[in-house]
Amino acid sequence: MRMSGTGERAQLQVSAEVGTWLNRRSGRAGDWTPGRLAAAKRGTRVSVVIPARDEEATVGAIVTAIREELMERHALVDEILVVDSRSTDATAQVAAAAGADVVAQDSVLPELGGLAGKGEALWKGVAATTGDLVVFVDGDLYDFTTDYVTGLLGPLLTDPAVGYVKGFYHRPLTGSAGTEADGGGRVTELVARPLLNMFWPELSGFVQPLAGEYAGRREVLESIPFVANYGVEIGHLIDLLEARGLDALAQVDLGHRVHRHQSTHALGRMAGQIMLTLFDRLERYGRLVTAVPPATLLAQFQRGTSDGGVDRELVLTDLTCEQRPPLASLPAALRPANQLQDTA
Template sequence: MEDTVTQNKIEKWLSENTYHHSEFWDLKKMVERKEEQNLTISLCLPTLNEENTIGKEVVLFKSELMSRYPLLDEIAVVDSGSDDRTREVAASFGADVYLANEILPELETKKGKGENLWKAIYQLKGDIIVYVDADIKNIHPRFAYGLIAPLIYRPEVQYVKAFYDRPLAVSNEVRPSGGGRVTEILIRPLFSLFFPELTAIIQPLSGEYAVRRNVLEEIPFPIGYGVETSHLIDVYSKYGLDAFAQTDLDQRVHRNQTTRALGRMAFGLLQTFINRAKSLGIVKEMAEYNTILRQFQVQKEDYQQVEYEIEEHERPPMIEIEEYRKKFQVET
């Protein structure tokens, strides 16, 4: 019975809340609707050593979505401390560039993509923040407007997630659709076990999403691998599946990660998941877990351990930070 309810719920959500970016080609109309609602929108590009791709992202978004169609009110690069020329390149093409460590400097220093995303909530001014990874080779304005559009057209939508599903040839045959290796091997099975409705999100780990500030400021941020997973669980727990939408942005060309790197990612994600499962009371009385991941390498006949200390630190909801409440005049 419950299965049918979930199935129907997912089916309804897929038909009503899943978009293709081409539905939002009319940028002029989108800008008009944005202005009617008096919304401000910020684009955040979190970076760590992305000098090869950041310039292209900045120049394209700036030209198309600020100058030609004023959809974005600011484009900000929040950098983890790149030792290449990421910040210089981004600034030369006209982005506002921030070092994550210099935002809210009185807080303890932490380093990770989630940290950059979290600090962007304080630093940027938008009512909507759209996050786009900085390593996308085939960047296009759709990576931002495809995610912003459902928030502009549907006030009840709070969080829009990207997915990428461009088949090389379309026929009437059924074809599989889904995420990458970590999604299909780890996240979707976990969601199926504990949050079956969230399986409707085709690529839960995609790094591109647009979110309303009032939602962002109320959720905690793991600073490492787990930020996307925790967002989904937290927003779902608070607002339900209908707060989400997802947009197909066609193909995304980016660096491929090795299986070992994905192993480390999965390790971090599992920690986040267990933490959420514990706090929501889904899993009870679980022993403390280890934070060292062991992978192995061999030299001649000597098998060697390679240890990675991976601990998913978490930032509290931004609304709990006093400086934030002052800056945005949030009443306590």
């Protein structure tokens, strides 16, 4: 079936907009040095938030690198906060020994109750920090360098029109058959990218829309909801595109990344959460209205003997898309004391 002339023109217009955006809003981490960015701060306060769950093997080295290079050698970062997301290992102790401030995820805004998921840790991290700019770095990186932080801060400190910066990188996938140089972003390529191209093609220029390394201005981050689970990143991009336009968003090549890969079952649950978030946004912005909402139960199978004698065990997971509201919408009585001081 051939598209109508109007449909073709609309797609060409979006393609041209994305091409212009790619040239204007894409950079490399090496474009900015710590010294240059420290000089550009001019009183701006910078916070780094590291969500971590059972990351005792990696979080200490990440905190140490940021503290030594970007706090002690260059006065670029003002605080490092590790949000301990219900770890069962020594993540909190290792992070504190390396020089980070550490908070338990459920100790921030406890009157709201606790939700499970990465997005919850990120939202709590924004609430518990004071920076005008907030940088998010995953706690499971094996090859972390401080270029991750400086690369994400570069556009924010040098261009006031940029409100949110996404990282991307080469992400290898190593398995029994060898190493695939860019095979690590499986959920991105199989789920997020096709859906974004279908419904929000303006976002098709993001190399890794689900990347866990990104940064934003506080007023931008506090203006949007945070999906509590792995839908948080795709929710951010859609909400910010709708609220602020494509030109307020940027992306930076952070080079190379190696981290712990999740199982296929875990990736299936992640994909389901991302799809539910996208369907929620389709309804929220009037792009697709469905008479029956998507089911939130995901059925998966693992090896095991069921009652019927079949060598598979049925596992059900509820992927309900719980969300935290924009921090700026909370009543003053619930806002953390540090945030009230900043906005007074």
